[in-house]
Amino acid sequence: QSALTQPASVSGSPGQSITISCTGTSSDVGGYNYVSWYQQHPGKAPKLMIYDVSNRPSGVSNRFSGSKSGNTASLTISGLQAEDEADYYCSSYTSSSTQVFGTGTKVTVL
Amino acid sequence: EVHLLESGGDLVQPGGSLRLSCAASGFTFSSYAMSWVRQAPGKGLEWVSAISDSGGSTHYADSVKGRFTISRDNSKNTLYLQMNSLRAEDTALYYCARAVTTRPEYWGQGTLVTVSS
Numbered sequence: 771q772s773a774l775t776q777p778a779s780v781s782g783s784p785g786q787s788i789t790i791s792c793t794g795t796s797s798d799v800g801g802y803n804y805v806s807w808y809q810q811h812p813g814k815a816p817k818l819m820i821y822d823v824s825n826r827p828s829g830v831s832n833r834f835s836g837s838k839s840g841n842t843a844s845l846t847i848s849g850l851q852a853e854d855e856a857d858y859y860c861s862s863y864t865s866s867s868t869q870v871f872g873t874g875t876k877v878t879v880l
Numbered sequence: 881e882v883h884l885l886e887s888g889g890d891l892v893q894p895g896g897s898l899r900l901s902c903a904a905s906g907f908t909f910s911s912y913a914m915s916w917v918r919q920a921p922g923k924g925l926e927w928v929s930a931i932s933d934s935g936g937s938t939h940y941a942d943s944v945k946g947r948f949t950i951s952r953d954n955s956k957n958t959l960y961l962q963m964n965s966l967r968a969e970d971t972a973l974y975y976c977a978r979a980v981t982t983r984p985e986y987w988g989q990g991t992l993v994t995v996s997s
Contacts, residue, residue: 771941771942773924804983806983808925808984810925815975815987815988815989815990816917816925816975816984816987817987818984818985818986821980821983821985827985859924859925861925861927861983861984863981863982863983866939867939867982868927868930868939868940868941868982869915869927869930869982869983869984870927871917871924871925871926871927872924873924874924874925
């Protein structure tokens with residue numbers, strides 16, 4: 771199972787919106803509405819930010835939103851803040867009943 | 881509050897074996913699927929394995945299938961990962977996570993496995 775494709779880095783100024791893409795295939799992202807997104811700060815464990823394409827767990831800011839079109843999912847962070855600087859990973863359920871992660875995106879707040 | 885504490889990570893020679901444990905608290909362990917995810921130093925996340933709430937269903941990444949075995953003891957609120965025939969590329973921080981089917985939800989802080997001679 772190949773990793774999902776994400777841009778290596780995305781940057782934005784405070785207050786701006788940024789979008790991270792996550793491209794897979796019809797056997798994972800495109801085949802199921804089971805895409806999730808994780809935030810990981812340096813030296814910390816990942817934190818679930820979005821599940822099932824567009825749902826936010828309790829306690830996650832509504833500045834984070836998710837969507838999907840075909841084989842590509844997206845995470846949008848609006849009103850970018852310094853604390854949003856971190857690595858972000860997408861993940862999807864697959865046709866093999868496994869999970870696959872994306873390559874990861876480093877978000878920099880300028 | 882969900883709490884997951886991994887242990888068992890160590891330095892092991894190529895071809896060796898190791899068993900990781902994950903002690904869970906703060907939730908009804910027997911009601912949730914569990915998973916293992918690893919992260920090689922400076923690299924991205926890699927899903928490793930998942931097990932259903934009863935332990936009756938297990939799933940593995942192709943990279944570990946046939947070498948790793950996931951199991952759980954619901955009476956002890958503990959998740960395990962038996963790792964055999966270890967390779968240098970298995971070197972990573974191994975996270976335990978409460979899951980929804982195979983999707984990790986809450987994560988522990990990880991235990992480090994180093995495979996080297």
